[in-house]
Amino acid sequence: MGYKIVFFDIDGTLLDEDKKIPEDTRLAVAQLKANGIEPVIATGRAPYFFEPLARELGIDSYVSLNGGYVVYRGKELYHRHIPVPVLERLVGLAHQSGHPLVYQGKSSYHTNSVEHAAVLAAIDSLKVFYPGGQSEFWRDESIYQVFLHCRHGEEQPYLAELPELRFIRWHEDAMDVLPLTGSKAEGIQVMLDTLGIPREESIAFGDGLNDKEMLELVGLGIAMGNSHQELLPYADYVTARADEGGIAAGLRYAGCLA
Structure with missing residues (x-):
């Protein structure tokens, strides 16, 4: 499968338990970009919480606030707020x-x-x-x-x-x-539709209860080794922990890295 886009949760996925980016994760994201595959942040966090992380990884597209606010390369794509x-x-x-x-x-x-x-x-x-x-x-x-x-x-x-x-x-x-209908999957679908990418050509990494819908939606849902146990049935593959090379291992499994 030729995957074109990868959605990454932040806490427990891009970041380890100390809220730091493991060096192998940093290198894996850089290689993913070099291979022409789009990295996107997909998080429950608001943009003002992860802007330094996004800059550090060179990621300028995100599905934030659990699907409520979506931006692709600096352009706002979607808003969903509570009445x-x-x-x-x-x-x-x-x-x-x-x-x-x-x-x-x-x-x-x-x-x-x-x-x-x-x-x-x-x-x-x-x-x-x-x-x-x-x-x-x-x-x-x-x-x-x-x-x-x-x-x-x-x-x-x-x-x-x-x-x-x-x-x-x-x-x-x-x-x-x-x-009630809000989820990361909602925002991810908006981005996929905008870019004309079939969901079968997308990957998502997550570890928490708010990642269930997005792992189900994408072509390859990958749960981190440190994931909540209730998330695992929604995953197609379980990789290692965030601090044990889980991102790089998952991308290798998907064929996105050598």
Whole structure:
């Protein structure tokens, strides 16, 4: 199969557990580009979180915010945000439940509880800068994704009362909140359609619960060796861990590297 494009998750995929790019990953991405195959970032993160990483790897195309904001070589292709009436209901329920929220726009992000321990713990795990404190940010800007900070099991009322939304856990204190049909696969399909690339000629690497749909969509879905166990059934191939040469090994398996 002549693959033309490869989508890479960031955390646990391009980055190891210390949030660093393994040298063999750096070399593999460079060789992929030299071979004429397009590398694309596909992440739950917003662009302001991964711009240094993208520059370091020489990648200028991305599917960000779990498919909500898509850019190809600097050109915006797709926007998908959460409607304000739905956000209003989410904010009201979170207030009743005492759960802080973080609102993500395409250029900045803010929280309604800057000092909350759950917010700080989750953001610290990403090793990124803290959100601003504009609690009404969601009223003034398009919001592509929200972090709901709650413990396991505490999300049940939200699932019942907000069927328009998806809730995907990524930390013991935090969940991604996005539209029900939102996923990385949604944004990837937009990019494939724009470029005229059949999905059979695409590859995706991932390790988390928000990677299920994209591994199913592409021609070759590769799970990292450090993947969440629930992701593995969605993969066509399981490679090594991020810090054990997993990206290079997966690309060799696909025939993209010598």
